[in-house]
Amino acid sequence: DADVTQTPRNRITKTGKRIMLECSQTKGHDRMYWYRQDPGLGLRLIYYSFDVKDINKGEISDGYSVSRQAQAKFSLSLESAIPNQTALYFCATSDSSGTGDYNEQFFGPGTRLTVL
């Protein structure tokens, strides 16, 4: 979805390096999420934020940190990257005031991260 952008789209880094993945959205949504996708494991939640001052750990937060700089921006950091953090990372957004019987999550195009 073009309204949710992720940078960079691809990144190769070395073990021990610090790396930041950025997510921006123009949807005006208040909720943002970071997921990790590994082959055969589906998508797993790393962190989620319901507003700028509300950040929560997900299923696999160890080794990651996040920053919600503004309602539209949510960054994921790997303080010291390790090879098993090689994965496809997705940012998603949703609107708590959404109408209808569900609050759809809108995903960005993903960042492919390789840690050597």
Added chain:
Amino acid sequence: QQQVKQSPQSLIVQKGGISIINCAYENTAFDYFPWYQQFPGKGPALLIAIRPDVSEKKEGRFTISFNKSAKQFSLHIMDSQPGDSATYFCAASLNSGYALNFGKGTSLLVTP
């Protein structure tokens, strides 16, 4: 621990056939069950979703069947087309808008 179990891991269906993907969950507090579709190189996108107060929801060729007592739900794709070839994820959450618990995904290939 995976809170939503999905099967099969992969599925091959001929054009015009019915594709069926199944999911099971343990947490009876889950009350929102979406299916997401993902094409290669793209992020997942919502396909269809259901709440447990109904047993079936249909949108075009896509139908969710929900069995609350069995804690199972499934996606049926009628008249499957090659353009339906994608990875499908079921998910569940405590409330719509909360973080989703995804299944491991099913890679669907529809052959011409």
